[in-house]
Amino acid sequence: MEFKELNISKNSDGLVPAIVQDSKTLKVLMLGYMNEESYDKTVETGLVTFYSRGRQCLWTKGETSGNYLHVESIFPDCDSDTLLIKAVPDGPACHRGTVSCFDTPEAEGFIRKLEGVVQGRHAEMPEGSYTTHLFRKGVKKISQKVGEETTEAIIEAVAGDKDAYIYEVSDLIYHLLVLNEQMGVSLSDIEAELSARHQ
DSSP, X not given: OOTGGGTOOOOTTSOEEEEEEETTTOOEEEEEEEXXXXXXXXXXXXXXXXEETTTTXXXXXXTTTSOOEEXXXXXXXXXXXXXXXXXXXXSOSSTTSSSOSSOOOTTTTHHHHHHHXXXXXXXXXXXXXXXXXXXXXXXXXXXXXXXXXXXHXXXXXXXXXXXXXXXXXXXXXXXXHHHHHHHTOOHHHHHHHHHHHXX
């Protein structure tokens, strides 16, 4: 989509704030500014490109570090004066070497990160990996593990042991992610179903 078609309201410098979010973990990574030229380059190359207010020039995130941000989608906000860019990062988004420029808890969005790890194990099937072992055993074994972990979580819930419950539910979620991958289902698919039900 062209910049003009977005009907974006630019500030007095002809710039618009652009928030970058990890499309997989949904973690907010950074904020930069775009003008029409940097937006066009972002769309053309598929790499997030900002306008540097300090250097007065375009800069593609990752051009020196190699930590590019690969665009998946761009959305204007309700007032058409800010952009939300969902992207896949090649590495840390912050110049400090951290995942995000915002110091939010590292555990935030980890379930989606774990989903990506599970998907990677399925694609690569590395030796010595428990996840690889499960995939090799197939859907029946994975389903059995999901059933076992569900029972253990229920037992701890009935017992009222919160810490033990968290431990068992974590096991359950991991095995459920493995089963999802075996079935070709993603968290996004489940979110879409839940959203449709809610509506």
